[in-house]
Amino acid sequence: MPVIPPFRPRAAWGDIKRFIAHRDRDHLIGLTLSVLVVSIILVLFFVDSKVNTSPGRSVTYVELYDSDRSDAEIVARQEADQEAIEARARARQQEFQKIDDALERAGL
Numbered sequence: 001m002p003v004i005p006p007f008r009p010r011a012a013w014g015d016i017k018r019f020i021a022h023r024d025r026d027h028l029i030g031l032t033l034s035v036l037v038v039s040i041i042l043v044l045f046f047v048d049s050k051v052n053t054s055p056g057r058s059v060t061y062v063e064l065y066d067s068d069r070s071d072a073e074i075v076a077r078q079e080a081d082q083e084a085i086e087a088r089a090r091a092r093q094q095e096f097q098k099i100d101d102a103l104e105r106a107g108l
Contacts, residue, residue: 020028 020031023031
C-alpha cells in the first residue's frame with residue numbers, strides 16, 4: 001500500500017464539494033477571497049512575464065569607406081573621432097559637475 005494514494009480528480013472534486021457543504025458562510029467567503037487573491041497573483045505573474053522581455057529594435061549605421069584610403073587618412077579620421085568622443089565626455093562631466101555644485105549648495 002502506497003504512503004500517498006494516487007491522485008484522482010473525481011475523488012478530489014468530491015472532497016472539495018463535501019468540505020464546502022459543511023462550512024459556514026464566513027468560511028465560504030474566506031475561501032472565495034483566498035482563491036481570488038491567489039488567482040490574481042498568478043495572473044499578474046503571467047502578465048508580467050510577457051512585459052519587456054524582448055530587447056527593442058536598434059538601428060546600426062554603417063559607414064562605408066573607400067578601399068584606397070591611405071594610413072594617414074585613417075589616422076586623421078580616428079583622431080577626429082576621438083576628439084569628438086572626448087568633447088562629449090567633457091560636456092557630460094560639466095553637466096554632472098553643475099548638478100553636484102547645486103546639490104552642494106543645497107547641503108546634500
